[in-house]
Amino acid sequence: MKNLIEDIEVMSPASGEASEAVRLTEETNTGKSRKLYIESYGCQMNFSDSEIVASILQKEGFDTTSDISQADVVFLNTCSIREKAEQTVRNRLQHIQGFKKKKPEMMVGILGCMAERLKTKLLEEEKIVDLVAGPDAYRDLPKLVAQVDDGDKAVNTFLSREETYGDITPVRLDSNGISAFISIMRGCDNMCSFCVVPFTRGRERSRDPHSIIAEAKDLFSRGYREVTLLGQNVDSYKWSEEENNKARLEKTSANGIVNFANLLELVALVHPDLRIRFSTSHPKDITDEVLHVMAKYENICKYIHLPVQSGNSRILELMNRGYTREWYLNKVNRIKTILGEGCGISSDMISGFCSETEAEHEETLSLMDIVKYDYAYMFSYSERPGTPAAKKYPDDIPNDIKTRRLEEIISKQRAHSYIRYQQDVGLVQRVLIEGQSRRSENHWQGRTSANRVVVFAKETKQKGEYVNVLIESCTSGTLRGKIVD
Numbered sequence: 001m002k003n004l005i006e007d008i009e010v011m012s013p014a015s016g017e018a019s020e021a022v023r024l025t026e027e028t029n030t031g032k033s034r035k036l037y038i039e040s041y042g043c044q045m046n047f048s049d050s051e052i053v054a055s056i057l058q059k060e061g062f063d064t065t066s067d068i069s070q071a072d073v074v075f076l077n078t079c080s081i082r083e084k085a086e087q088t089v090r091n092r093l094q095h096i097q098g099f100k101k102k103k104p105e106m107m108v109g110i111l112g113c114m115a116e117r118l119k120t121k122l123l124e125e126e127k128i129v130d131l132v133a134g135p136d137a138y139r140d141l142p143k144l145v146a147q148v149d150d151g152d153k154a155v156n157t158f159l160s161r162e163e164t165y166g167d168i169t170p171v172r173l174d175s176n177g178i179s180a181f182i183s184i185m186r187g188c189d190n191m192c193s194f195c196v197v198p199f200t201r202g203r204e205r206s207r208d209p210h211s212i213i214a215e216a217k218d219l220f221s222r223g224y225r226e227v228t229l230l231g232q233n234v235d236s237y238k239w240s241e242e243e244n245n246k247a248r249l250e251k252t253s254a255n256g257i258v259n260f261a262n263l264l265e266l267v268a269l270v271h272p273d274l275r276i277r278f279s280t281s282h283p284k285d286i287t288d289e290v291l292h293v294m295a296k297y298e299n300i301c302k303y304i305h306l307p308v309q310s311g312n313s314r315i316l317e318l319m320n321r322g323y324t325r326e327w328y329l330n331k332v333n334r335i336k337t338i339l340g341e342g343c344g345i346s347s348d349m350i351s352g353f354c355s356e357t358e359a360e361h362e363e364t365l366s367l368m369d370i371v372k373y374d375y376a377y378m379f380s381y382s383e384r385p386g387t388p389a390a391k392k393y394p395d396d397i398p399n400d401i402k403t404r405r406l407e408e409i410i411s412k413q414r415a416h417s418y419i420r421y422q423q424d425v426g427l428v429q430r431v432l433i434e435g436q437s438r439r440s441e442n443h444w445q446g447r448t449s450a451n452r453v454v455v456f457a458k459e460t461k462q463k464g465e466y467v468n469v470l471i472e473s474c475t476s477g478t479l480r481g482k483i484v485d
């Protein structure tokens with residue numbers, strides 16, 4: 001994916017595939033005997049899972065390293081969302097071959113969605129791979145590693161209906177010490193026709209809210225000031241107190257169900273200085289109740305990632321998204337009514353889905369004109385084997401047309417990002433300082449509640465503090481301003 005915003009300093013996709021792998025930068029060195037190197041591809045769920053993997057292996061005598069040549073075990077936590085994502089991993093394996101030549105005892109494992117999709121086929125196709133573990137098999141990793149130590153290949157791609165890793169405290173990798181992800185659910189039951197996730201991640205299940213709140217409290221006490229609650233469809237979060245025989249939480253719906261709005265409120269109550277974000281919202285499931293909870297708490301960020309995929313109702317139907325263009329636009333209106341025009345909204349878009357006509361593509365562009373997203377992650381359709389779309393509809397839009405439509409979407413989005421960012425110029429925004437600007441050591445970088453990146457002179461402020469910043473200028477990806485506290 002080409003990055004839409006050229007000038008942006010931080011761009012971490014809320015969902016979808018990152019343009020590059022994230023290598024861990026945090027090293028743990030507790031004198032353990034073996035070293036684990038782990039690289040994550042794909043969405044934030046995968047990055048969050050890598051932190052669980054590191055935690056599981058730490059207990060088994062592994063320290064983490066950011067230097068692959070030092071590693072005894074190399075894991076790639078992979079993504080299957082588009083063909084390109086899988087190709088990137090295969091190219092990376094070629095490269096890793098070079099390290100393995102120098103250090104033949106180095107173990108190479110494939111984790112995540114590609115492991116789940118290809119299973120034992122991966123061992124046949126990529127000779128360098130010793131271990132294959134799907135997203136629900138990470139508790140089994142110590143055993144799988146031992147199997148490889150004994151000279152065998154090891155595979156576990158069992159998908160669970162219950163696993164949430166709720167009791168495992170993640171080792172924070174690649175962290176700025178201020179923002180962290182908390183996984184609140186796993187899997188997806190939606191079956192959007194283009195999407196491989198229901199096959200690679202299995203059935204949807206929600207994590208015990210008590211463990212989510214405990215994790216948020218622990219992060220806050222360790223200096224973190226922002227948590228992002230993660231799930232493929234957070235609005236369908238659902239946990240029953242009765243079924244799980246647990247004490248009543250402070251915020252619960254009448255029937256003993258903790259829904260997403262309840263959970264959001266519970267996490268918001270952890271501390272007013274802990275910012276809450278979440279991703280991804282599904283347009284068919286986001287409720288007014290969620291929007292009202294967002295409005296009630298200042299520390300719940302006014303930003304919603306609400307992927308539309310297409311602006312045309314016939315294509316949305318083929319995609320099995322469960323909403324029409326009108327339904328989606330109505331949701332956007334509810335957001336603007338309840339949270340105000342300043343609320344950030346972003347999207348995902350797919351160009352050239354099966355049988356998409358020129359007029360239908362134009363409807364995606366016209367929907368963008370109406371909503372004016374802050375930004376968007378934009379892709380051309382990539383057929384995934386085994387998905388409902390691959391079975392039912394021919395992938396019949398030629399690549400050059402998919403690409404041209406994608407470029408039109410990208411260029412429109414760039415113009416809209418600029419318009420949205422410009423609306424903040426002249427305003428004072430509350431910003432959480434996340435770290436140093438990449439371009440200047442005299443500047444801090446942070447984000448507004450609406451998720452817009454702000455760069456400003458440091459003065460005497462520190463990372464993790466909140467500051468009021470007068471926005472003085474902008475590009476389509478960065479606001480610039482000065483502290484006015």
Ligand code: SAH
Binds near residue numbers: 196231282
């Ligand atoms: N759960 C999220 C998104 C998960 S995947 C949601 O429901 O929106 C992230 C994004 O990748 C999707 O929103 C979609 O835009 C894109 N995507 C998924 N499958 C794709 C495919 N086969 N080809 C192109 N883009 C795809």
Ligand code: SF4
Binds near residue numbers: 188190232
């Ligand atoms: Fe895929 Fe749809 Fe589930 Fe998102 S909601 S992960 S696009 S099936």
Ligand code: F3S
Binds near residue numbers: 015043045112113201
């Ligand atoms: Fe995420 Fe890619 Fe899997 S987007 S859920 S890592 S297919």
